[in-house]
Amino acid sequence: MQQTIEVTIDEQGNVRLLEPIQLSEPRRAVVTILTDEQGSLETALLSEAVLAEDWNRAVEDTAWSYLQHEQLS
Numbered sequence: 001m002q003q004t005i006e007v008t009i010d011e012q013g014n015v016r017l018l019e020p021i022q023l024s025e026p027r028r029a030v031v032t033i034l035t036d037e038q039g040s041l042e043t044a045l046l047s048e049a050v051l052a053e054d055w056n057r058a059v060e061d062t063a064w065s066y067l068q069h070e071q072l073s
Contacts, residue, residue, distance in 0.1 A: 009033065 006018045015031065054060070 007031070 003021070005021060008016050008018065009031070010016070
């Protein structure tokens with residue numbers, strides 16, 4: 001089973017887990033270093049689910065339906 005955990009890495013490359021984990025035996029891991037821009041991308045992706053609740057309503061489909069008809073013509 002794969003597990004994703006968040007860590008921080010300091011300037012010397014020391015990795016610090018942000019939450020404790022329990023492993024039954026030593027495991028390999030892959031570390032992806034994120035840029036500062038990743039924070040805004042992550043926020044946008046997390047916001048999408050919340051906004052989808054509002055966007056995916058019948059009243060929204062009705063309000064924007066005239067644009068869909070123009071694309072089909």
